Amino acid sequence: MDPLDGWTGDMTDHLDLDPLVGGLLMAATAPAEAPLPGERAALAAFRAVHPPVRKLRLLRPTANLKLMAAALGGGAVMVTGVAAAATGTLPLVGSGHSHHSQTPRIHPGTVQPTHGAHAHSPSQTTTGNGNHAKPADPTGTGQGQGSTISRLAHSPAPTDVPKGQTLCTAASQAKCHAHSQGTPGTPGHQGTPVKSNGSQATTHAHPKPTPHASAHASAGSSHSAGPVSG
Amino acid sequence: MVGMTTPTFAETLAAAHRGDDAAFTVLFRLGQPAVLRYLSVVSRDRAEDLAAETWLQVVRGLDTFSGAEPGAFRAWILSIARHRWLDDCRARGRRPRVSAYEPPDRPAEDDVAAAVDEIVTTESALDLIAQLPPDQAEVIALRFIADLDVASTAALVGKAPGAVRVLTHRGLRRLETILRAGSRADQV
Numbered sequence: 001m002d003p004l005d006g007w008t009g010d011m012t013d014h015l016d017l018d019p020l021v022g023g024l025l026m027a028a029t030a031p032a033e034a035p036l037p038g039e040r041a042a043l044a045a046f047r048a049v050h051p052p053v054r055k056l057r058l059l060r061p062t063a064n065l066k067l068m069a070a071a072l073g074g075g076a077v078m079v080t081g082v083a084a085a086a087t088g089t090l091p092l093v094g095s096g097h098s099h100h101s102q103t104p105r106i107h108p109g110t111v112q113p114t115h116g117a118h119a120h121s122p123s124q125t126t127t128g129n130g131n132h133a134k135p136a137d138p139t140g141t142g143q144g145q146g147s148t149i150s151r152l153a154h155s156p157a158p159t160d161v162p163k164g165q166t167l168c169t170a171a172s173q174a175k176c177h178a179h180s181q182g183t184p185g186t187p188g189h190q191g192t193p194v195k196s197n198g199s200q201a202t203t204h205a206h207p208k209p210t211p212h213a214s215a216h217a218s219a220g221s222s223h224s225a226g227p228v229s230g
Numbered sequence: 231m232v233g234m235t236t237p238t239f240a241e242t243l244a245a246a247h248r249g250d251d252a253a254f255t256v257l258f259r260l261g262q263p264a265v266l267r268y269l270s271v272v273s274r275d276r277a278e279d280l281a282a283e284t285w286l287q288v289v290r291g292l293d294t295f296s297g298a299e300p301g302a303f304r305a306w307i308l309s310i311a312r313h314r315w316l317d318d319c320r321a322r323g324r325r326p327r328v329s330a331y332e333p334p335d336r337p338a339e340d341d342v343a344a345a346v347d348e349i350v351t352t353e354s355a356l357d358l359i360a361q362l363p364p365d366q367a368e369v370i371a372l373r374f375i376a377d378l379d380v381a382s383t384a385a386l387v388g389k390a391p392g393a394v395r396v397l398t399h400r401g402l403r404r405l406e407t408i409l410r411a412g413s414r415a416d417q418v
Contacts, residue, residue, distance in 0.1 A: 020409040021402050025374045028355035032263040037278055042258050042285040043251060049289045050249035 145170075239300050247293055254292075258285070260300055261307045264376040268308055270356045271371040272364065273315050280318055284311040305382045308372065312386060358408060359401075366401035373398050 017025070149170050153163075237245070237253075245253035265284055269277040287310050297303055359367055359375075365387075372383045373394075380398075384391040 017402065018406040018409075021405045024355050024358060024405060024409065027352055028267065028359060028375050029377075030352050032259075032266075032352075034259070036259060036262045037266065038262065038282050038285060039255070039258055041282055042262075042289065043255060045286050045289045046246075046254045046292075047251065050246075050254075050292075 145173075239303070240298050243295070243297075243303070254289075257303065261288075261304055264304055265307055265311045267352070267356055267375045268368075268371045269311055269315060270353075271360045271367050271375070272312075273318065274360060276315075276318060280311065280314045283314045287314070301378065301382065304376055305378055305386060308376055308378070309386050358405065361408060362401050362404055366397050366404065369394055369397040370401040370405070 149167060152170055153167055242253045242256050246257055262281065262285070266277055266281050269280045269284075273280060284307065288307050291310075295303065295306055297306060356375075359370055361367075362370060368387060369383060372378045372386060373380070378386065380391045380394050384394045387394070389397075
């Protein structure tokens, strides 16, 4: 330190400023006038680094109540529907026309019952391989001819009599002539439908029995593989 | 901003941390005058550019600052500004300016009123401070313009507090000499 510059070793921060120097420092520290240079650039940089935080828009209480009511309503409808479906008491669909889940599965090639198997009215549309059946009789006694034929179709084939012939006979109530078709000298030939007297049922059977007997029976219409509309 | 009361510095800083533009503007207006005037003293022609670079770095590092007082914030941004200035000096391949000022042979007359009246603008006052030797000018700028205490100034410039006081005293004495010399020249 140069002792000639007036330094006396006083280490305090209290300085006795000369009026000239005091005026100078006051001018140097005068309040700055807005806008300060560089403010826009600094703010732009700030926005680039700190993107504005988007406040989570909280749902208002009324919206919360509406949402809760809608959820409760939807849940009630769903529970009611599931319960009704589980008990089989659907109010509109189940009245007088319910499909039993234990309806025997009928292959397209199996015999359709001619009487009593169809619960549909003639005006209803059925499919060619429609397997609609009358609701099962709870007592098990009134299964009808359809069930009999179905059991017969699913039973093992007898050894001496062709199964198709047996089914044809049963389905046509002994009016089927499948046993006589395909043999020399008999009227009609293979694949030709033979109408039975007094019955609209038309049956035709293959001369050679097949595991799946294709005895088609359709009440009130000619044989058709496609949909039949009444 | 809470209610009708003026937010504290800590609240303003917290709001700026959350991305509040208004809070950052408050911080900018709190620090920019000191930064710009300090850089005007130590680096005359590059002050605004260096200030812009300083604030870019301040923005990037704002989340790391956790001081609770405006003085600490000023010291922090001035340290950034000083590093920007030193980096700029190195990049431009030149040493910090050395004052060409030579003290007068004898003190000026005591008619100082006219000289004070002439120092009417901040720029002229800064010009006069910038005529001091660089270390004295820097300490004067930090102590009186940026309003830092001795400890903060010493930490900033990397000197002991005693050395800062000595530099401050010498700078003030030299400023007085300059002013009186200018006053005498005007009278002549």
